[in-house]
Amino acid sequence: GAGVSQSPSNKVTEKGKDVELRCDPISGHTALYWYRQSLGQGLEFLIYFQGNSAPDKSGLPSDRFSAERTGGSVSTLTIQRTQQEDSAVYLCASSWDRGGSPLHFGNGTRLTVT
Amino acid sequence: SQQGEEDPQALSIQEGENATMNCSYKTSINNLQWYRQNSGRGLVHLILIRSNEREKHSGRLRVTLDTSKKSSSLLITASRAADTASYFCATTSSGGYQKVTFGIGTKLQVIP
Known part of the structure; x- marks a missing residue:
């Protein structure tokens, strides 16, 4: 596609439910990042994929968070047993996996846990 | 953790x-980038400066990098109301894989 696509754009869920967020990167981009942004805050790094592998999962806040990437393309971020503090905008970005490549961001998924 | 401040x-x-915005960081970097964000959604890449560069220009944007002080500045000249947005610096770590870490941002308001 022309850009990074994220779905859904908005998600409201009840506390305790599981959610899946999807990211479709730009075709050919081997690097994929997930970030979380709480209201009025900066971007919190969650996880980075190089192809299908994740060399850095250090940003995942707890074991309720997991992510996978298949075929070097689509990635899903799963949050199990959601909590109210998980409410945020979840941003995905992709880039060519070489030095100096800018990140291309999707418009994010706004997650609200009630 | 936030690398840039x-x-x-x-x-x-x-x-x-x-408008001048500053960014400081803590660890060795491969490059530093500036991004713009409107309405709390996706970020747009503005400009990238490599660790061996000191200054870069793009249109009304001027970026400087001082690796000895681990700091960068973004200057927007002749600002317009449309420049109103949040601006973030992002550092790409050197060595290993290239982790891109963002700062907390500067919220710029340009009054017409």
């Missing part, structure tokens, strides 16, 4: 004035 966190100027 932008300052000021908020800036309000009149249209036509210049």
